[in-house]
Amino acid sequence: xxxxxxxxxxxxxxxxxxxxxxxxxxxxxxxxxxxxxxxxxxxxxxxxxxxxxxxxxxxxxxxxxxxxxxxxxxxxxxxxxxxxxxxxxxxxxxxxxxxxxxxxxxxxxxxxxxxxxxxxxxxxxxxxxxxxxxxxxxxxxxxxxxxxxxxxxxxxxxxxxxxxxxxxxxxxxxxxxxxxxxxxxxxxxxxxxxxxxxxxxxxxxxxxxxxxxxxxxxxxxxxxxxxxxxxxxxxx
Numbered sequence: 001x002x003x004x005x006x007x008x009x010x011x012x013x014x015x016x017x018x019x020x021x022x023x024x025x026x027x028x029x030x031x032x033x034x035x036x037x038x039x040x041x042x043x044x045x046x047x048x049x050x051x052x053x054x055x056x057x058x059x060x061x062x063x064x065x066x067x068x069x070x071x072x073x074x075x076x077x078x079x080x081x082x083x084x085x086x087x088x089x090x091x092x093x094x095x096x097x098x099x100x101x102x103x104x105x106x107x108x109x110x111x112x113x114x115x116x117x118x119x120x121x122x123x124x125x126x127x128x129x130x131x132x133x134x135x136x137x138x139x140x141x142x143x144x145x146x147x148x149x150x151x152x153x154x155x156x157x158x159x160x161x162x163x164x165x166x167x168x169x170x171x172x173x174x175x176x177x178x179x180x181x182x183x184x185x186x187x188x189x190x191x192x193x194x195x196x197x198x199x200x201x202x203x204x205x206x207x208x209x210x211x212x213x214x215x216x217x218x219x220x221x222x223x224x225x226x227x228x229x230x231x232x233x234x235x236x
Contacts, residue, residue, distance in 0.1 A: 072101025
C-alpha cells in the first residue's frame with residue numbers, strides 16, 4: 001500500500017517531487033544554488049526568482065517550499081524576505097518544510113578541518129565533505145544558522161513551518177539509540193537545531209530515528225511525513 005512502492009517505474013529512484021505529482025497532482029521545481037555564497041545572498045536570489053516565476057505563472061495558487069539542510073535555511077530566509085517586502089508569491093506560500101536544516105546552527109564551521117575529515121569518513125556525510133573542506137561562506141553561515149538574522153520567534157497566522165529531524169541512533173535500541181541521537185543528531189545537525197525549538201505558531205516537528213543527514217533527501221519514511229502534511233489520503 002506504500003505510495004513509494006507504487007511510483008511508476010522510470011528507471012530512476014523515487015523522489016519527493018515525482019511522488020507528490022503522482023499522488024496529489026502537484027507540480028515540482030528544483031533549485032540549484034551556489035553553496036559557496038552566503039545564505040542571505042542565495043535567499044535574495046531565490047526570492048527574486050520566485051517573484052519572476054509567480055508573475056509568469058499566475059495560475060499557480062500556492063507555493064509549498066521544501067528545503068534540505070542549507071536549502072531549508074535559504075528557503076526560510078527567502079520566504080521571510082518575500083513577506084517583509086510584500087511580494088505576492090510569499091503571500092501564497094502557506095507552508096515551508098525543512099529537512100535536517102540547522103536553524104539554530106551546526107558545529108560544522110566551528111570545528112573546521114576536523115569536521116571536514118569526519119565528513120569524508122562517514123558514508124552518511126561524504127557528499128558534504130568537499131563543501132566543508134572548501135570553507136565557503138555558505139558553510140561558515142551554518143555555524144549560526146538563522147540566529148541573529150531577525151528570524152521571528154512567533155510565526156504569522158498564515159504561515160506554517162514543518163520540521164523533520166533525524167537521528168543516527170538505532171530505533172530498536174532503547175538504551176544507546178536515544179544517547180547517540182542526542183549526541184550526534186543525524187551526523188551533521190542535532191535535533192533541537194533541526195526542529196528550531198522555541199518557535200511558536202503553526203509548527204509541527206517530526207523526528208525520524210535510525211537515518212542520517214543525507215538520507216533525508218530521499219527516503220520513504222520522510223515521504224510518509226510529507227504526504228500527510230500536504231493532505232494526501234491516509235493509507236489503510
